[in-house]
Amino acid sequence: MKSRGLEKWIKITGLVATILGILAALYSGVDKLYEIISVDDKEIIVSDLNVSKLSGPLRLIPLQGYPVIQDDNGRTIYTGGVRVNITLSHNGKGDHGIIVTGVQLDLLKYSPTNIPEYAYTIGGSSIHGAGSVEPHIFSISLYGNNPGKAVKVVDNVSFQSRSNNIFDTEPARKIALNPKDDYPEEIHATLSAWENGLYEINFIIDYHVAGEDRRHQTEPVLIYVWDN
């Protein structure tokens, strides 16, 4: 009788403790609730990389003097090339840091066809010949099926990546993002296409979180160039 009463007491105490735990977790944040739940003793990593959408404002900027056109499906096509601004940041969840190991341009499609409906003229009034500009920004050239290596000029020295990964320079570059770090990382690149045709590209971003390799792909970007 006594032992049954004790068992009942223990059960009630356990239930109350669980409820209090859940309430405490809810109070401190939903993330904490997930963190304390485990499946087969394996932790779900909630820390992740936030990559700005290229469809957002000022993410894709036409080259000076080059017009933007629309195809029949309403897709935006950048003539000559495009300036790309990508913001990488920690999602602020969990305790794990993120290491971005690579950002590479991926050529999804290239068609060396002249499309008369996309014919364009360049606006000379936007081209100011005032010397070298934007030396700190990556340049990536597209030559048909062969995307060129990224190039960046810093303090009169040119850095060229060894592979399609624009971080693969000497020395190699990596970006570390911490959950408590308020500063996002900005990547600016100017893409310019030099072989006539229609290009469809995107960016692949590789990163590590708590020993796990992850990959993010941006939305595709269309570039058309036809220069006689």
Place this chain on the structure above:
Amino acid sequence: MLFLARIKRDHIPYYCIVLFLAIFSPPVFGASTSDSCFPLPPRPAFLTEYVNNTLSWKTVLQGKTGYAGNVENPRPMPDATLSIFHNDLKKVWNRLNDTVCFAFSPQNIEHESSEIIRLPKQDLWCLTKPGDHVLLSDRKTHHYTMIGGIDHINNTISFIDFWPDIFFLKKGFNSAGVEATFQNGLFTITKNEYLRLIIGLITPDTPALIDHYIGYRSASKSDPKIMFSIGATYLEHVFFENVYRSIRYFRDTFALLDDNKSEFYYKVAQRLIFSLARASYLKFINEDIKAANQYARESDELAAKVGLKHIEPFFSVIDYYKLGNIAGTAGDLKSSIIYYTKAIKLDENFSKAYLYRAMAKMKQKDYAGAITDSSTALPLFDTEIAEIKTILKKPEKLGSFQMIERKEEIESIVHLKIETLVVRSKSYYHSGEMEKSFQDSQTVQHLQNEKTKDKRL
């Protein structure tokens, strides 16, 4: 933080030497070519000297180009589009007679200035000469530099740049994949690379350059855009003969257009009307009145044909009045009436224009018109006399010489008034209004008596 280094003065003599060597070392421009280029006349000696002159380099370039440097955000950049840069250079080259600062660009680039002549890229290659300024772009960096030499056999081109250490066509400094080689102070790239990068070419030369071009590329004669830009270039160069050249090109352009009254059609018509008006004025000040009349008439006829306003940008009231007098003296009454009417439009109180238009109308037997004009002129003369008399009432404000001048002025106005009354009297007579004619003749008699009395006094 903005950093725009200007061209250092110390650099200039060095680059002049490099340019001199580049120009006079083979292969030079004008050598036989393997690239289907047309031969061009060499730049005249006086111009070549100027291009190589250190002072001219300073004048041309000082403060007009800059280097953005290695800063994160170099904006705002100097306002240096091809049109603006061309305009700046034009002011320098314009000082030399028979020198025209031509600006060329590929056909797929539009500019705010009509003077940029848009040509096929191959032709830009053919027109490039040492000493020219070029705007090159890899779509990220846009940079003015100078042509040091051009090799039409090996199809290479060399540049002289004021920032050789960081010249953007060096390997790794551009997004166009160009790797310029550096030797003897010159950066060299291939023709194909040059044509990939070129945004504009500015070349000071004589009209012979474009005459040669048109001669060899006859297809350009049927391209209204090319012909129009050449005309616009000439129109904006102050040397007188260029006005007549501009007319030639605008006429050719206009002849190429059908009457679809597009925006371009009106633009061409407007420039042609304008250049004809300017030519008329130039002929006028050179006292070639016959030619002045012809240009003015063509200008007016074209304006009437296309439904645009008359262009009268240079003619003052006095100019029209003088033209009217000259045409009237030559017996061209119709023209003289037109010119007096234009003078009156600009100054509706211009009494003498009414008087002489009345005279011309009377000679044309338009008596009603003559009566109207002379009736308008008479009170205007009276007002003028009254104004002068008011001034004469305050002799303390006038010197003795001015007093005499004013009195003579009154005398001459009275004389004009008498002439006006005579015209009106005659016109009334021919219209059958004898009484009014008689009244005017009596007034004439009275005024003449007054004049005689004044002289006796």
